[in-house]
Amino acid sequence: MSQVTRMFSRKISSPGVDILTGQIACWMGALLVMCLGIRKLTLLGLNETQLLFGILLVMILTMQMVMLGMILPFVEAFWQKKKKNSEKSAL
Numbered sequence: 001m002s003q004v005t006r007m008f009s010r011k012i013s014s015p016g017v018d019i020l021t022g023q024i025a026c027w028m029g030a031l032l033v034m035c036l037g038i039r040k041l042t043l044l045g046l047n048e049t050q051l052l053f054g055i056l057l058v059m060i061l062t063m064q065m066v067m068l069g070m071i072l073p074f075v076e077a078f079w080q081k082k083k084k085n086s087e088k089s090a091l
Contacts, residue, residue, distance in 0.1 A: 015080075019072050026069030034062040 037058035041051060 015076050019076050022072045023069040026065050026072070030062045030065035030069070033065065034058060037061070 038055065041054040041058065044054075046054065
């Protein structure tokens with residue numbers, strides 16, 4: 001049983017690669033959401049108010065994904081700091 005827990009506790013990649021992969025995924029997802037969202041809104045028969053709110057919602061979602069990609073390095077630094085503090089308190 002200890003071999004199974006050791007196998008699942010191993011790290012596959014470094015935190016730097018994980019952060020970069022997450023950032024690229026967030027930014028590509030934001031680009032995809034913006035392009036497909038605007039395209040879909042233009043194909044629908046919407047009046048001006050509905051189109052304005054649709055574009056605003058697509059832009060808000062796009063900005064959220066971009067911001068998530070930007071804060072990923074800070075989240076990793078926070079977890080590393082928290083991990084260090086918990087190891088110090090355990091000693």
